[in-house]
Amino acid sequence: MGYNLTTTRAGLTPAPPAALGAPLFPILPRPNLDWTPEVEAATAHLYARVAKVMPPIEWPFHAPYVKAINELKKARGAVILAHNYQTPEIYHCVADYVGDSLQLAKLAAASDAAVIVQGGVHFMAETSKILNPAKTVLIPDSEAGCSLAASIDGADVRALRKQYPGVPIVAYVNTSAEVKAEVDICCTSSNAVKIVESLGVDKVIMVPDRYLAQNVAAQTSVKIIAWHGACEVHERFTAEEIESYRADHPGVKILAHPECPREVIEVSDFAGSTAAMIDYVRNRKPTRALLVTECSMADNVAAETTGVEFIRPCNFCPHMKRITLPKILDSLIYMREEVTIDPALADRARASVQRMIDVG
Numbered sequence: 001m002g003y004n005l006t007t008t009r010a011g012l013t014p015a016p017p018a019a020l021g022a023p024l025f026p027i028l029p030r031p032n033l034d035w036t037p038e039v040e041a042a043t044a045h046l047y048a049r050v051a052k053v054m055p056p057i058e059w060p061f062h063a064p065y066v067k068a069i070n071e072l073k074k075a076r077g078a079v080i081l082a083h084n085y086q087t088p089e090i091y092h093c094v095a096d097y098v099g100d101s102l103q104l105a106k107l108a109a110a111s112d113a114a115v116i117v118q119g120g121v122h123f124m125a126e127t128s129k130i131l132n133p134a135k136t137v138l139i140p141d142s143e144a145g146c147s148l149a150a151s152i153d154g155a156d157v158r159a160l161r162k163q164y165p166g167v168p169i170v171a172y173v174n175t176s177a178e179v180k181a182e183v184d185i186c187c188t189s190s191n192a193v194k195i196v197e198s199l200g201v202d203k204v205i206m207v208p209d210r211y212l213a214q215n216v217a218a219q220t221s222v223k224i225i226a227w228h229g230a231c232e233v234h235e236r237f238t239a240e241e242i243e244s245y246r247a248d249h250p251g252v253k254i255l256a257h258p259e260c261p262r263e264v265i266e267v268s269d270f271a272g273s274t275a276a277m278i279d280y281v282r283n284r285k286p287t288r289a290l291l292v293t294e295c296s297m298a299d300n301v302a303a304e305t306t307g308v309e310f311i312r313p314c315n316f317c318p319h320m321k322r323i324t325l326p327k328i329l330d331s332l333i334y335m336r337e338e339v340t341i342d343p344a345l346a347d348r349a350r351a352s353v354q355r356m357i358d359v360g
């Protein structure tokens with residue numbers, strides 16, 4: 001059964017006075033969220049996608065939300081963009097598009113949907129809004145932050161410019177729109193070396209991740225001046241921990257995210273963005289794999305992969321985990337939380353993100 005776009009006076013937002021006309025996005029009726037034979041039948045094909053990583057006893061809690069979200073998405077003309085760290089019931093069962101930060105940014109730029117719901121953290125939703133300002137971009141929990149984005153603001157970047165006149169500043173996309181507006185170009189974990197070298201200079205400033213900066217510096221002759229931020233999830237891994245997993249699991253292929261400390265990358269077999277790690281597993285099919293990153297990554301890859309044993313020394317990202325099915329549902333019902341950015345600031349931030357995309 002579909003949903004009608006009818007206004008309801010129930011809920012948090014009162015109906016506007018008649019003189020203002022119908023709201024652009026009226027509140028939708030709250031769907032029934034009971035676990036019924038109809039829900040079970042309608043979602044069986046989606047459970048099949050996560051069955052390898054989710055016991056059957058859990059599905060009745062997720063399935064009513066999955067069904068309701070997929071119906072409400074259609075009613076709203078919305079797409080859900082989900083980062084690779086979203087939980088399997090989001091990633092495999094309600095997302096329209098999934099990917100790493102670069103892929104999600106490109107998908108947001110190309111989207112012709114009226115509404116984009118970001119399954120990810122706040123800077124990702126801001127990037128979607130920057131690249132597609134005419135769209136309504138929603139984040140199901142506006143408190144979904146990032147320790148990297150929180151480590152630097154626009155004033156810090158202006159101070160760096162004064163301290164290092166003429167040195168170009170590269171910002172990881174894990175930054176606020178305010179920071180993106182102040183820098184010369186953005187990068188992600190999948191293109192950082194290429195972006196640094198595209199500038200044709202012998203010295204650059206990289207903000208905010210000191211570990212990404214060190215890992216880029218190890219791959220280029222360009223001198224890197226780094227900000228002191230760190231990802232609270234990846235900085236907790238140690239080389240000693242990784243070495244002990246290698247000793248306990250002979251033949252394991254160890255894939256690490258470049259936000260990990262240098263010592264961790266040095267004892268790994270491969271370093272790359274979340275999408276690059278997924279591609280490695282899909283294409284090379286190692287017998288055993290260990291993904292040194294956020295926990296849901298291995299779940300999402302394991303759900304769709306056969307013949308690979310996953311060893312899981314993962315860390316949770318508390319910010320990514322703020323996004324849940326109930327919050328996505330509320331997001332679609334009430335159209336909250338809408339991401340807004342001052343248009344002049346967004347124009348400046350867009351120039352930095354677009355320069356990155358143009359590098360290819």
Ligand code: 13P
Pocket residue numbers: 084099100101102174188189190231257259272273274275
């Ligand atoms: P990716 O761009 O590799 O997906 O990384 C984003 C992120 O926040 C990793 O912590």
Ligand code: SF4
Pocket residue numbers: 121145146147148149174231232233234259294317318319320
């Ligand atoms: Fe930020 Fe780290 Fe969480 Fe990624 S995993 S969103 S970098 S805190």
